[in-house]
Amino acid sequence: MPAYLLQLSYSPEILAAFIKKPQDRKVVISKLAAQVGGTMVGAWLSFGEHDAVVIIEGGDNVSAAAISMAVSASGAFKAFKTTPLLTAEEGLEAMKKAGKLSYKPPTKK
Secondary structure: OOEEEEEEEEOHHHHHHHHHOOOOOHHHHHHHHHHOOEEEEEEEEOOOOOOEEEEEEEOOHHHHHHHHHHHHHOOOEEEEEEEEEOOHHHHHHHHHHHHOOOOOOOOOO
């Protein structure tokens, strides 16, 4: 089942609103994921480059892109990044497939 890592950074206005009136956004995120056939695995607040991270399982790449577009268009975020995740098994399969590919890197000459 596909999984996606969402990394987000709120706009200063939204952070100020959270300080005035704290909100738990997990229910909203769960409902959003369900609309595209997915489920929220977890959501965490963080600090540094991103204010929060979310993992959603299910759906497909088009659905993940749709979520990203809908959320980004809201204007509530400085940044919103969606990263498809591979299972360990999928990673091994990709490594094996890469080992069979022929590729010539660019040269300096």
